[in-house]
Amino acid sequence: MIEYWNPLVERMPVDELEKMQERKLRNLVSYVYQHSDFYKKRFDDAGVKPEDIRTLNDLRKLPFTYKSDLRDTYPTGMFCVSNEQLARFHVSSGTTGKPTVVGYTHNDVKEWSISLARALTSIGVGRGDVIQVSYGYGLFTGGLGLHYGAEEVGSTVLPTSSGNTEKQLELMQDLNSSVIACTPSYFLFMNEVANQAGVSIQGDTRLRAGIFGAEPWSEEMRGRIEEATGIKAYDVYGTSELSGPLFTECQYQDGIHIWADQFLIEVIDPETGEQLGDGERGELVITTLAKEALPLVRYRIGDITVINKEPCRCGRTHPRIMRVLGRADDMLIVRGINVFPGQVESVLMTIPEVGEHFMIIVDRVNELDVMKVQIEMTDEAFSDKVNDIITLEKKVETSLKNVLNIAVKVELVEKGTIPRSMGKAKKVMDNRKL
Amino acid sequence: MEDKIIKQISLFAENKPGRLANIAANFRKGGINIRAFTIAEAGDFGIIRMVVDKPDVAHQVLHDAGFTVSETSVLGVEMEDVPGGLGTIADVLGEQNINIDYAYAFVTKTEKALLIIRVSDIRAAIEVLDAAGIKLIDMADIHEI
Numbered sequence: 001m002i003e004y005w006n007p008l009v010e011r012m013p014v015d016e017l018e019k020m021q022e023r024k025l026r027n028l029v030s031y032v033y034q035h036s037d038f039y040k041k042r043f044d045d046a047g048v049k050p051e052d053i054r055t056l057n058d059l060r061k062l063p064f065t066y067k068s069d070l071r072d073t074y075p076t077g078m079f080c081v082s083n084e085q086l087a088r089f090h091v092s093s094g095t096t097g098k099p100t101v102v103g104y105t106h107n108d109v110k111e112w113s114i115s116l117a118r119a120l121t122s123i124g125v126g127r128g129d130v131i132q133v134s135y136g137y138g139l140f141t142g143g144l145g146l147h148y149g150a151e152e153v154g155s156t157v158l159p160t161s162s163g164n165t166e167k168q169l170e171l172m173q174d175l176n177s178s179v180i181a182c183t184p185s186y187f188l189f190m191n192e193v194a195n196q197a198g199v200s201i202q203g204d205t206r207l208r209a210g211i212f213g214a215e216p217w218s219e220e221m222r223g224r225i226e227e228a229t230g231i232k233a234y235d236v237y238g239t240s241e242l243s244g245p246l247f248t249e250c251q252y253q254d255g256i257h258i259w260a261d262q263f264l265i266e267v268i269d270p271e272t273g274e275q276l277g278d279g280e281r282g283e284l285v286i287t288t289l290a291k292e293a294l295p296l297v298r299y300r301i302g303d304i305t306v307i308n309k310e311p312c313r314c315g316r317t318h319p320r321i322m323r324v325l326g327r328a329d330d331m332l333i334v335r336g337i338n339v340f341p342g343q344v345e346s347v348l349m350t351i352p353e354v355g356e357h358f359m360i361i362v363d364r365v366n367e368l369d370v371m372k373v374q375i376e377m378t379d380e381a382f383s384d385k386v387n388d389i390i391t392l393e394k395k396v397e398t399s400l401k402n403v404l405n406i407a408v409k410v411e412l413v414e415k416g417t418i419p420r421s422m423g424k425a426k427k428v429m430d431n432r433k434l
Numbered sequence: 435m436e437d438k439i440i441k442q443i444s445l446f447a448e449n450k451p452g453r454l455a456n457i458a459a460n461f462r463k464g465g466i467n468i469r470a471f472t473i474a475e476a477g478d479f480g481i482i483r484m485v486v487d488k489p490d491v492a493h494q495v496l497h498d499a500g501f502t503v504s505e506t507s508v509l510g511v512e513m514e515d516v517p518g519g520l521g522t523i524a525d526v527l528g529e530q531n532i533n534i535d536y537a538y539a540f541v542t543k544t545e546k547a548l549l550i551i552r553v554s555d556i557r558a559a560i561e562v563l564d565a566a567g568i569k570l571i572d573m574a575d576i577h578e579i
Contacts, residue, residue, distance in 0.1 A: 379504075382503075385552075414446060414448050415500065
């Protein structure tokens with residue numbers, strides 16, 4: 001029996017959903033045009049009036065918004081409400097330059113919680129579950145986002161935040177955590193620490209599901225996590241600009257359901273900006289349909305994915321995005337070829353001798369890009385014959401070359417030497433001075 | 435036959451400063467004495483192979499210190515420290531089609547040369563070397579070296 005948080009909305013026929021989206025889109029464009037000088041100017045510059053937008057087909061007439069717009073209007077220049085209407089700020093650190101500030105009205109926080117409550121219900125999480133939230137709490141949206149969603153759905157929250165891994169494991173056992181939310185790399189690290197202490201996540205805890213996100217991870221990584229720890233690993237999606245973590249896969253683990261009554265998604269060619277059809281891989285663009293404080297129109301979120309509008313086995317009618325392969329700005333261009341760290345991870349996870357941790361290092365030697373992937377030697381794979389190790393390196397190099405179409409040098413390093421992360425794992429070092 | 439098998443400690447180390455010092459410090463703590471030692475280096479990494487007086491303790495301390503380490507079965511072959519000593523051993527094994535994966539040698543206090551070898555078939559190697567009257571040392575001998 002499949003449970004729904006809001007069956008009426010989640011199973012609404014697609015044509016009704018689209019009608020609802022059209023109505024909300026019309027409201028959105030007139031709302032932002034009236035309430036934000038930023039959007040008024042952006043629309044005027046593009047020669048678009050709110051009344052030009054009648055149907056979903058008119059969406060393409062609207063100009064895009066970008067992460068850089070949030071930075072350029074720092075701190076609150078894109079907000080559509082006055083500060084006293086805000087219930088909360090979150091701030092994203094931003095790897096380059098100024099941070100970006102996002103804000104929420106009380107309704108925004110409520111909608112965010114509802115989105116996650118639907119998602120959690122879709123993976124069978126609810127009353128009776130203890131959700132250990134090991135995402136960072138604070139300016140980052142992961143911790144508080146999951147926290148509110150978990151409370152909304154009636155679960156018990158264990159707000160451990162990230163770090164202090166031994167304590168996390170102790171509480172996981174003592175308070176019977178059944179669900180954990182954190183980055184996949186942190187969970188793997190947690191499992192490493194548990195094993196070193198003689199604790200088995202499978203045998204010694206009640207953990208049965210993980211909600212993993214905030215960094216790209218592969219299907220193969222899911223296989224490893226599920227096999228090593230006996231839990232079901234679910235992908236969660238969302239960014240601070242949209243509110244925070246918002247969507248997950250359902251129990252069938254076949255794409256992330258994006259609630260169409262709250263968000264309108266399209267996929268575009270990142271070069272030309274043209275809309276792509278369903279099933280075509282491109283850059284995800286999101287329009288918020290229910291946000292008050294910081295609505296976003298055609299926001300270039302930067303993630304590379306594919307939209308699937310086929311009905312899901314779970315009965316939900318809302319579109320799904322297939323696994324996010326990486327961010328457009330995570331993409332490395334090595335010798336003119338596009339490389340996503342996610343592709344490297346996918347390849348590595350299919351080679352049993354190789355551990356989970358890796359680091360991509362790109363250098364420029366004599367005007368030529370050189371890509372190196374460091375992986376850790378594992379106890380199981382270690383042979384004391386030099387040839388065996390060189391053979392393993394060659395095997396990984398060949399597999400990577402087959403997928404990436406560029407030569408990659410593989411270097412085995414001592415176990416435990418690739419930095420572990422409590423939050424988003426850094427997997428690329430680009431040393432090129434471009 | 436089992437007593438002729440010597441447990442060698444093998445470990446994976448990146449080729450960078452301080453790795454050897456780290457191993458030595460761990461051995462000092464563990465009261466472990468190195469009897470024979472060699473590094474096979476291959477570019478970015480090396481494999482350190484050692485015969486020590488307390489292999490099980492050595493394995494434990496290195497593992498606990500985070501090294502990728504294994505115990506490998508090898509043979510310790512006593513050679514007359516005269517020309518031709520190595521040739522005899524290689525001949526005996528070669529005739530039986532037993533491959534020497536790697537070897538390293540050192541000279542003991544008793545003026546014998548000792549050859550440590552890893553072979554493709556350790557039991558067959560013990561038999562043919564025994565039959566040829568070549569002395570294999572055991573773990574007790576390692577303590578005497």
